[in-house]
Amino acid sequence: MIEKMHDKTNSLGFKIIFGLVAVSFVLGGVGGTLIYSKDDYVAKVNGESISQQTFNYTKNRQQSIQSERLGAEFWDLLDTTEFAAQFNQQVLTGLVDDELLKQYIQTLNLGVSAEQIKLAIVNNPQFQQDGKFNNEFYQNVLRNNNISPDYYASMVAGDVLNAQIQEGILGSQFSVPVQDQQSAKLLLQQRVIRTATLSLAKEVEKQTASTEELQGYYDEHKAQFITPEKMQVEIVTVTPEDVADASSISDQDVEDYYQQNRDKFITKGERHLAHIQVADKKTADEVEQKLNAGEDFAKLAKTYSKDMISAQKGGDLGWAKAGVFPVVFDQVADVLEVGKPSKAVEIDGNFHIIKVLDRKADVGMSLEQAKAQIKQTLLKNNSLAEYGKISNEMANKAFESPDSLTDVAKVAGLKVKTTEEFSLDNIPSLLANPKIQNVLVKDEFRRGRQVSEAIDLTDGDKAKTAFIRVINNKPAHEQSFAEAKSMVEQQVKIAKAQKVLTEKAQAALTALNSGNSTDVTFSQPQTLVYIQGLSQQPQLTKTVFAMKKEADKVGYQVINDQQGNAVIVALDKVEEGNKESFKAVKAALSQADLLQLREEMLSDLRNRATIEYNEEFLRQQEP
Structure with a gap:
């Protein structure tokens, strides 16, 4: 099926699909396998593991997203067994879909270089101030969102990869003029109609019903009256x-809490940090030797550091409080003298040489300043x-x-x-x-x-x-007959009125088709466009566009609207849509096929794939 999708890959809808794929990778984590091990899997797709850690991470993140969107309602829903099971299944399905798409993209032999990632980040307007990339601002954005530079780089890689797909696979868009012309004729066809409405409500008012009729209807439809x-x-x-x-909170309670928790009322001073990140101990030793020989830290960072963003700034990471960086990183920074680089320290598989460029003093609150805050805490x-x-x-x-x-x-x-x-x-x-x-x-x-x-x-x-x-x-x-009587009477009258209305409408239709006059009054002409009418007046549109129009002759048909009224439709004129007008709506039509196309492609990928689930782990996730 994938090999035969050339016609669909040339549509805007298919391009939008891959836009969704990129978003899926960015949010679901192109770098998922860069962060977590694959030893404990939740599923295997063609032998490639999706780790339990990735599942839990994605599940927690989706919970946070939905919580922000729905508030307390989401957590209440998640407490229900059915919703929780459905939520877990959606997370798992999304991860499998991501892996299927990622593997398919890999078969296209597309790659992303470090330079491409670097340029994408540096040129991102979100990280620029005064038209230039600001590293400190960039680092702060990542920290505030609890995202590591490596993980964000993997997210950007997904975006760059998507751009390659857009250019390489989807850039050869073509359209067949005949197809566009046929679509225009159908979807933009215009039909000029007039309508005459026979009111059900007015006909109901004219009806009467005997006690025998009411009793008979009640006996036949008792189950409806509950x-x-x-x-x-x-x-x-x-x-x-x-x-x-x-x-119950005394001044002594406040003072005792203050004395026992002094550290909570001290604002740790920020540190202006820099680092050189390298991949192995050998390179780290080489950098250390050059530093000991008096070479400039900033120049060495630009030459050796794998952290591409900070490397441009001589390793500068900006100002940061304790807790922003990994624990080991903070511990080293805490004991360093300003201006003196550390020994290489291994963190998450990389080696870091850390330097404190400057340090701000801690600031403490007095008991009086902290009193109101402590009272609230104790209360x-x-x-x-x-x-x-x-x-x-x-x-x-x-x-x-x-x-x-x-x-x-x-x-x-x-x-x-x-x-x-x-x-x-x-x-x-x-x-x-x-x-x-x-x-x-x-x-x-x-x-x-x-x-x-x-x-x-x-x-x-x-x-x-x-x-x-x-x-x-x-x-x-x-309900007893007495309890249901008013409702029974209304339904009997409606049934009678509908029968009378149908007879009147058919009589009028026969007369109109024969060229005879009737007492029905038609509205002013209105023009229906097929593609617009389907969303605005679907019932009327489907009827009108199914009517046959004979040359030089008005066509007539009867339909019932949502209120039960009989509507006589007069079809006066038919105009075909044109290709030029179709251009304006073509993109929107392509988007309408987006979900169907994506599901078709994923369905085919699933059919081709070997997918294995860790049933024991999934059972543990059951609510």
Whole structure:
């Protein structure tokens, strides 16, 4: 199939696919195999391992992305078994897709050099200030996003590789004029129509129904007339704020905390760092010898350092606080004298010679300056501890007194809230949480009318626990004739009105096709364009463009709209689309095929591939 995709690779849609592939590599990690070992795999694609570490890393990162997008709702969804399983499967599928695409790209013999990566980074406007590349700004961006230079380089490599694919494989785009002309004729065809609407609502108003008719309809359709289950629910929630007691924090508590945690109130001074990164001990020794002989650190960094970005600046990494770099790197920098380079130290398979160019002094807060901050910390700690204690006591009380939520609420000095009567398809906002709803949908809980177990509603660092109880439960039941009468009457009248409307519309259609006059009134002419109409008025468009148009004769047809009205359509004129107009929408049409094309290609790659899954590991991931 891949060998036969020449027609599809020449479409803009296929180019966009590879744009997605690049994004997938950038986000999913071209450098995934550069960071993690392959010993413990989650899947093997044609013998190439996808590590468990890569799976966990990608899963955690996707959770963070979705959490930022959906907030607490995402974590509530992730607590449900079905959603969690689907989420894990999507992560795994994405990683397998990435590996399939990466292997396919490798068969094209495309490569990325260090110079290409360097130029791509240096020329990236996001890292430029005043039109020039700023290394310190670049380094800060990476640190703030917890991305190492090596990993970012692998991300850029994916982007450069995608550009090569765009030029090498997709640059030979061609189009067949005949195909464009045919597409234009169909997709941009215009049809001028008029419509006459026969109102269902007005016809319903004219109808009557006897008691016998209503009873007969009810007897035949009893299953349609059901009153859903109704209930009332009590709820009480508790948070750390509910049990917080500021008066419990004394001045002595504040001072004791300050003395015991002095280091927390000291802002570590920044260090202006530089380094020379080399691949092996032999090169590191060579650089050390040159430094000991008095050669310039900056010049040696430009000559030897593998860190291409800092090398341009003589190894300069800019100002950084402790914790930005790996622990070993920080430990060496902490004990270095300003201006004196370190011995070579091995970090993550590379050797680094580190130099502190300058250092800022630590800055400490006085007790008075730290007092308000400490009080907040102690209050939070105390309230969290009290919250844990109270919520446990409430859970115990719920077990001891399952028939009284009031007793549970009294443990924390809280009040019980009660909902209005509702059904499960209209849950009130007070209970609008998936975890609460997961409890409510259980039949045995609703029928038991006992206090629930503690329901953890914690959202991020905002702890919260709820207890609920159904106090009034009315089972779903079949409505009696008296209860359903008004709805039955309405449905009988609608059925009668639809029959009358159909007869009127057909009579009008017969008259119009015969050239006779009718009492229907048509609207002003309107023009439908096929490609626009499909999204704006799909039902009408499909009907209109399926109608036959005889020369010099108006065509007529009847359809029913979404409101049940009978609509008589008069087709007055047909105009074919032209090739010039088609050019403006061709790109958008190609994008519409994007997902289908990508799935077709991945499906073919999967069919050709040998994919092995680590079933034991996957079972461990099951919710």
